Amino acid sequence: MFVLIQNEFKNLKPDAMKRSIIAFSLMISAIACFGQKSVDKLFSSYSDRDNFFTMHLGGPLLKFVISCDNDRDDDDDFLNEIREIRILGQKDDQDKMPDFYNRVMRDIDTDEYEEFMRVKSSDENMIMLVKGDGSNFKEFLMVAGGENNVVIQIKGTISYKDARKLSDSAKKDHGKNMFHD
Numbered sequence: 104m105f106v107l108i109q110n111e112f113k114n115l116k117p118d119a120m121k122r123s124i125i126a127f128s129l130m131i132s133a134i135a136c137f138g139q140k141s142v143d144k145l146f147s148s149y150s151d152r153d154n155f156f157t158m159h160l161g162g163p164l165l166k167f168v169i170s171c172d173n174d175r176d177d178d179d180d181f182l183n184e185i186r187e188i189r190i191l192g193q194k195d196d197q198d199k200m201p202d203f204y205n206r207v208m209r210d211i212d213t214d215e216y217e218e219f220m221r222v223k224s225s226d227e228n229m230i231m232l233v234k235g236d237g238s239n240f241k242e243f244l245m246v247a248g249g250e251n252n253v254v255i256q257i258k259g260t261i262s263y264k265d266a267r268k269l270s271d272s273a274k275k276d277h278g279k280n281m282f283h284d
Contacts, residue, residue, distance in 0.1 A: 142244065142256055145210050146191055154195050161187040185259035193252040204228045204248020216244060219266065226250055233266065240266055 150157045160168060169182045193200060200206070208230070216232035223229075227249035234242040243257040243266060 149191050154198055156192055156194055158190040187258040189256045191254040203252040207246050
């Protein structure tokens with residue numbers, strides 16, 4: 104097969120060869136993008152379901168919410184470096200999706216992330232994944248399933264120390280009160 108393609112390229116004029124290479128590259132790119140698993144696709148697929156909610160905080164609204172928190176101390180300055188927070192959760196406790204965690208983990212390309220922390224119990228699974236950028240994280244992703252079905256994505260600049268604070272907070276009550284003491 105490769106020999107046939109190679110022979111066809113030999114017979115092409117330079118302009119036709121450039122167009123063929125560009126078309127082939129675009130086709131490969133489209134196939135690669137189409138098959139990608141992403142957090143964006145996950146949020147959009149669950150946003151239309153009746154028993155789920157999604158919340159997006161970003162830009163000026165996020166800055167406003169952070170500035171209104173009078174209980175914050177100086178150790179929470181990393182909150183100013185957060186650009187976006189997205190939350191996907193299940194509304195009704197009566198109609199829990201028992202395999203939520205497994206479904207979400209199947210739909211996310213975890214190769215893009217490093218595992219930061221994992222907590223398992225008989226009725227709850229939680230994993231924290233991060234994307235690094237030198238000495239900081241640029242994305243923090245938490246997936247929990249069982250008693251609480253939730254996905255939290257935080258984008259921005261988060262140091263290891265600040266990420267540790269987030270993980271310690273999430274350990275308490277499986278992340279129920281992650282941003283409140």
